[in-house]
Amino acid sequence: MKDVAIVSFAQRQEAQIPDESEVEMMIPLMEKAKGAVGLSQQDMGFTCSGSSDFLAGQAFSFVMTIDGTGPVPPISESHVEQDGAWALYEAWVKLQCEDIDTAFVYSYGKSSPGSLRDVLATQMDPYYVAPLWPDAYAVEGLAARMLLESGKVSEQRLAEIACRSRLNAATNPHAVRNEKKSVEEILAEPYLADPLRPSDIGAIADGGAAMVLATGDRARSLCERPVWIRGIDHRSDAHTLGARDLTSAMSATIAAEKSGVRADRIDLAELAAPFTTSEAVLTEALGLGDSVDVNPSGGALAANTMMAAGLIRFGEIFERIARGDGDRGVAHAASGPCLQQNLVAVLEGE
Amino acid sequence: MPEEVLQAPLVLEYPFTRTTGPVVGRFLTGLREGVVLGVRRSDGTVMCPPLEYDPADALPLGEMVEVGQSGEVVSWSWGGPRREQQPFDQPVAWALVQLDGADTPMLHAVLVDGPEQMSTGMRVQIEWRDEREGHITDICGFVPENGEAGSQAAAVDLDSVEAVQSVRTPIRLNYSYTPGRALSEYLYAMREKRIIGDRCGDTGQVFVPPRGVSPVAGKATTETVDLPDVGYVESFNITRVPIATRPDLHPPYCSAWIVLDGASVGFMGLVVNCEPESVRLGMRVRAVWKPDDELEISATNILGWEPTGEPDEVIADIERIGRAGTQQTQRGAS
Numbered sequence: 001m002k003d004v005a006i007v008s009f010a011q012r013q014e015a016q017i018p019d020e021s022e023v024e025m026m027i028p029l030m031e032k033a034k035g036a037v038g039l040s041q042q043d044m045g046f047t048c049s050g051s052s053d054f055l056a057g058q059a060f061s062f063v064m065t066i067d068g069t070g071p072v073p074p075i076s077e078s079h080v081e082q083d084g085a086w087a088l089y090e091a092w093v094k095l096q097c098e099d100i101d102t103a104f105v106y107s108y109g110k111s112s113p114g115s116l117r118d119v120l121a122t123q124m125d126p127y128y129v130a131p132l133w134p135d136a137y138a139v140e141g142l143a144a145r146m147l148l149e150s151g152k153v154s155e156q157r158l159a160e161i162a163c164r165s166r167l168n169a170a171t172n173p174h175a176v177r178n179e180k181k182s183v184e185e186i187l188a189e190p191y192l193a194d195p196l197r198p199s200d201i202g203a204i205a206d207g208g209a210a211m212v213l214a215t216g217d218r219a220r221s222l223c224e225r226p227v228w229i230r231g232i233d234h235r236s237d238a239h240t241l242g243a244r245d246l247t248s249a250m251s252a253t254i255a256a257e258k259s260g261v262r263a264d265r266i267d268l269a270e271l272a273a274p275f276t277t278s279e280a281v282l283t284e285a286l287g288l289g290d291s292v293d294v295n296p297s298g299g300a301l302a303a304n305t306m307m308a309a310g311l312i313r314f315g316e317i318f319e320r321i322a323r324g325d326g327d328r329g330v331a332h333a334a335s336g337p338c339l340q341q342n343l344v345a346v347l348e349g350e
Numbered sequence: 351m352p353e354e355v356l357q358a359p360l361v362l363e364y365p366f367t368r369t370t371g372p373v374v375g376r377f378l379t380g381l382r383e384g385v386v387l388g389v390r391r392s393d394g395t396v397m398c399p400p401l402e403y404d405p406a407d408a409l410p411l412g413e414m415v416e417v418g419q420s421g422e423v424v425s426w427s428w429g430g431p432r433r434e435q436q437p438f439d440q441p442v443a444w445a446l447v448q449l450d451g452a453d454t455p456m457l458h459a460v461l462v463d464g465p466e467q468m469s470t471g472m473r474v475q476i477e478w479r480d481e482r483e484g485h486i487t488d489i490c491g492f493v494p495e496n497g498e499a500g501s502q503a504a505a506v507d508l509d510s511v512e513a514v515q516s517v518r519t520p521i522r523l524n525y526s527y528t529p530g531r532a533l534s535e536y537l538y539a540m541r542e543k544r545i546i547g548d549r550c551g552d553t554g555q556v557f558v559p560p561r562g563v564s565p566v567a568g569k570a571t572t573e574t575v576d577l578p579d580v581g582y583v584e585s586f587n588i589t590r591v592p593i594a595t596r597p598d599l600h601p602p603y604c605s606a607w608i609v610l611d612g613a614s615v616g617f618m619g620l621v622v623n624c625e626p627e628s629v630r631l632g633m634r635v636r637a638v639w640k641p642d643d644e645l646e647i648s649a650t651n652i653l654g655w656e657p658t659g660e661p662d663e664v665i666a667d668i669e670r671i672g673r674a675g676t677q678q679t680q681r682g683a684s
Contacts, residue, residue, distance in 0.1 A: 018355070018357070018528060019355040019528065019530070019531060020355075020528075020530050020531060021528070021529060021530025021531070021532070021533065021561070021562065022530075023530070023561060023562065023563050024530045024531055024532065024561075024562045024563070024570075027562070027563055027568075027569065027570045028570070030568065031568075031569065031570075040568075041568045054362075054523070056525065056527075057360050057362050057523065057525035057527055058527075064561070066565075067561065067563045067564075067565035067568075068563050068568060069568050070564070070565065070566065070567050070568015070569065071565060071568070072565060072566045113360075113525040113526050113527055113528065114523055114524065114525045114526075115523075115524070117433070118433055118434075118435060118523065119523060121435070122521055122523075126366070126368060126519050127368065127370065127374050127378075127399075127486065127517060127519070128374075128399045128456070128457070128486050129457055129486075130519060130521075131437065131485065131486050131487055131519050132436065132437065132457075132458065132459060132486065132487070133433055133435040133436045133437070134429070134436075134444050134457065134459075135429050135433050137427075137429065137430075138427045138428070138429035138430075138444045139427075139444070139457075140427075141426075141427025141428070141429070141444065142425045142426065142427050142444060142445070142446055142457070143425070144427070145425045145426060145427060145470065146424070146425045149425075149470055191428070191465075192430065193427055193428065193429055193430060194427060194428035194465045195427065196427075238405030238406075240397075240401060240405055240454075241446065241457055242397075242399075242446060242448075242454040242455040242456055242457065243397065243401075243405040243406075243454055244405070246425075
């Protein structure tokens with residue numbers, strides 16, 4: 001196995017980016033991530049992106065966005081209709097399998113042109129569920145009530161998660177929900193999708209992220225403190241909500257075991273939890289103890305950029321470890337309703 | 351940029367029809383006839399609605415068993431105001447309902463007036479649609495159990511009725527679409543019968559329509575340039591069959607890839623005001639614009655491209671036009 005590290009990262013998240021097409025939005029990020037390590041597109045052994053046409057209603061969005069990389073002469077390239085963390089995974093596999101030592105990963109999502117609550121209904125079972133158009137908050141509400149009534153989590157605990165996210169987000173320039181609120185104030189919010197309150201639900205954002213990966217000595221030559229991917233795994237639970245226990249995330253638990261989360265001390269974790277309930281489930285599924293600094297950026301609650309929230313978790317861990325705020329961290333990405341799919345990685349500084 | 355970036359309503363629709371297969375098809379056939387079926391799993395329990403495989407061990411499943419039409423709310427949520435696409439007349443509660451005789455719950459709506467009428471563990475029963483077609487929406491939703499039998503059907507032999515083999519699941523989504531800055535500027539210029547492109551700062555190439563990016567350099571473009579509305583046909587085809595969605599096009603018609611003078615790439619247009627058979631590679635053409643009082647912020651202002659009568663462009667000499675060659679010399683070395 002080759003050692004693969006993150007060597008640079010760029011992100012942008014805003015409540016709305018109404019004036020730019022997706023490629024216009026992504027070019028500065030692509031240039032920034034590549035420029036930070038002095039590489040051009042032609043230096044990249046492989047390029048992989050993540051996006052979904054359904055978010056902005058832009059057919060073949062990813063084909064147009066490739067223009068931003070500068071794919072002339074033609075580049076080795078792939079795309080996943082998934083969060084960019086899965087694009088990172090594909091790039092990691094490619095780095096293991098081929099005689100290349102660099103890879104470029106990017107992903108983006110513009111949810112503001114449409115209604116994300118409704119767009120997400122299209123990812124449900126097409127025979128039994130999607131024709132009913134259950135909105136995404138109501139679907140998570142089903143899991144949330146089970147969690148609350150099982151006694152695993154209290155509304156107080158959910159409010160504490162929301163409170164901490166807002167507090168941490170106050171120092172994150174990319175967060176879109178960063179006004180502080182006390183636990184009492186959060187508990188006083190009326191339900192938006194009973195039993196979920198507005199603060200329980202990730203703030204929808206437009207944006208994207210770009211990242212450069214490199215192997216071994218190439219990584220060491222490109223930046224001062226590469227952040228190594230020590231373990232990475234992704235798993236999927238059944239799509240049928242009735243066939244799984246919504247108060248846990250078996251796929252996250254297995255991915256955490258396979259990626260080595262419990263093998264050593266963890267300083268910090270960034271979880272792509274789009275709801276406070278998801279964060280509560282994931283903290284337990286990953287076995288993160290009280291000593292772990294969870295979502296120091298505010299997490300996906302502070303800015304939930306579809307298709308990029310997971311890749312941004314990798315970037316947030318990378319930036320902290322690269323500047324010495326911790327040595328070992330966990331990056332997590334999720335996809336599908338009620339944490340159906342989970343990707344977990346352990347990152348460690350040089 | 352002088353004017354605001356354009357936005358317009360966009361509706362995305364997919365008229366999907368899906369084949370059901372034997373298990374989902376049998377379940378939907380049952381719904382049409384007013385019965386609910388589950389499937390027996392490897393461990394003997396019953397899953398409803400049924401899948402063709404066991405999510406726990408992936409073994410194929412096929413033994414269908416009838417389950418009850420009443421059950422218990424395992425979990426519920428209240429979604430707030432009705433969403434446009436939802437097949438309900440009112441805001442609904444969402445619930446996971448475990449029907450009597452089933453061991454897994456199904457997701458559907460509970461038709462109540464508000465969250466105060468919902469509780470975990472409450473008993474509910476199916477409210478059937480009067481006219482059923484074999485679709486999950488044959489169940490209008492669940493209502494609190496009231497003791498009255500929901501289904502009038504019962505003793506139908508599902509083997510003696512026509513099986514559901516496909517199901518319509520159309521998707522409709524509403525967007526407020528923006529083409530972005532570069533294309534907005536392009537569309538605004540169209541109102542003034544101007545065609546603009548953008549120039550790559552690295553190679554000097556000019557792209558039209560402009561997208562704010564040079565795909566050759568992988569950088570934002572640096573300059574907007576006005577292009578003349580004349581160029582030549584680089585390639586073309588003649589269509590002899592009608593297209594249902596474009597009744598305005600009368601076959602035979604000629605679609606061409608047109609390279610404007612000064613542009614580095616071609617773009618699509620119709621060749622008009624000549625016989626399609628007379629179109630040839632290299633033919634010089636000029637834009638035919640709508641009358642001035644009909645101009646809009648739209649690429650449809652160009653009705654087509656008509657021959658100018660000038661001598662043909664010699665496209666065998668592609669280096670002179672400066673297209674493919676530029677990429678090779680600028681980028682091929684790295």
